[in-house]
Amino acid sequence: RKEVEQDPGPFNVPEGATVAFNCTYSNSASQSFFWYRQDCRKEPKLLMSVYSSGNEDGRFTAQLNRASQYISLLIRDSKLSDSATYLCVVRAANYGQNFVFGPGTRLSVLP
Amino acid sequence: ETGVTQTPRHLVMGMTNKKSLKCEQHLGHNAMYWYKQSAKKPLELMFVYSLEERVENNSVPSRFSPECPNSSHLFLHLHTLQPEDSALYLCASSQVRGINEKLFFGSGTQLSVL
Numbered sequence: 001r002k003e004v005e006q007d008p009g010p011f012n013v014p015e016g017a018t019v020a021f022n023c024t025y026s027n028s029a030s031q032s033f034f035w036y037r038q039d040c041r042k043e044p045k046l047l048m049s050v051y052s053s054g055n056e057d058g059r060f061t062a063q064l065n066r067a068s069q070y071i072s073l074l075i076r077d078s079k080l081s082d083s084a085t086y087l088c089v090v091r092a093a094n095y096g097q098n099f100v101f102g103p104g105t106r107l108s109v110l111p
Numbered sequence: 112e113t114g115v116t117q118t119p120r121h122l123v124m125g126m127t128n129k130k131s132l133k134c135e136q137h138l139g140h141n142a143m144y145w146y147k148q149s150a151k152k153p154l155e156l157m158f159v160y161s162l163e164e165r166v167e168n169n170s171v172p173s174r175f176s177p178e179c180p181n182s183s184h185l186f187l188h189l190h191t192l193q194p195e196d197s198a199l200y201l202c203a204s205s206q207v208r209g210i211n212e213k214l215f216f217g218s219g220t221q222l223s224v225l
Contacts, residue, residue: 004153034213043201043216044154045113087154091212098167099144099205099214101154 003027004102006088012108017078021105023071023088032091033064035073037084038104044087047073078109114138117202117217124192125225132187132220134202143185144203144214145177154201160185161207192224 006023013019025033033050048055050062050071061074071088088102114137124130136143145157159167160179174196176188185202202217 032212041199041219041221043113043219044214045216046213049213089214098156098159100156103153 002103003100004088004090006086006102007105009104010106010108012110013078014110015078015080017109018074018076019078019107020075021073021086021088021107023073023102025069025071025088025090025100027090027092027100028069030069030090030092033062033071034089034091034099035060035062035071036087036089036101038087039084044101047086075107078107080109080111083107083109113215113217115202115204115215115217117220119220120218121221121223123223123225124189126192126194128192129188129190131189132200132202132222134185134187134217136183136185136202136204136215136217138204138206138215140204140206140215141182142205142207143179143182144205145185145187146201146203146216148199148201148219150198158187189222192222194224197222197224 004025035047036044037047038044050064054063059076063072085104085106087104091099116135118133142161146154148154156169157171158177178186199219201219203214205214
């Protein structure tokens with residue numbers, strides 16, 4: 001089983017749609033969780049950290065379920081500029097405190 | 112601008128060449144990383160330096176040789192690479208044991224090995 005798994009995608013949605021991405025992780029000792037965004041041939045950029053109580057940043061909402069080892073990202077009112085690959089990232093002490101990346105889910109927002 | 116600068120942005124090299132990738136971070140972080148991203152594959156961790164000591168070498172072939180002379184600079188020396196080494200190489204930094212530690216990436220070097 002891969003350490004971090006994500007919806008395979010791609011997701012093609014119209015502008016204004018709401019889209020949700022799912023991520024599961026295998027290491028129950030995971031401590032920190034993030035969503036990164038990566039545009040084609042560019043570096044990943046931090047979108048948001050994910051906190052136990054859930055958190056929101058504008059149109060983006062992240063949720064964490066430690067019992068199910070599951071993370072989600074919800075994007076409301078999708079914009080063309082949201083088109084990118086979304087990477088789920090997990091960090092755990094027994095990964096040597098390293099950041100483990102999921103394979104990513106590609107989103108295309110269509111006009 | 113994330114505060115992590117990588118050069119060169121693009122590199123084409125033959126299998127017998129020797130080249131180096133350079134990374135510099137201006138964030139005052141104490142850990143630096145090299146990641147490899149091949150087409151349609153997840154990011155793979157190659158090396159981690161924490162407080163200038165190499166703490167991770169993720170079974171990377173010896174044709175890749177990292178160097179971390181200080182906490183702000185990181186190099187990846189390349190020699191006798193193979194075509195399958197063509198990929199995007201990303202440098203990143205973080206503040207180990209910092210509050211809510213996060214990774215910040217440089218813009219990457221797109222490497223093509225002919």
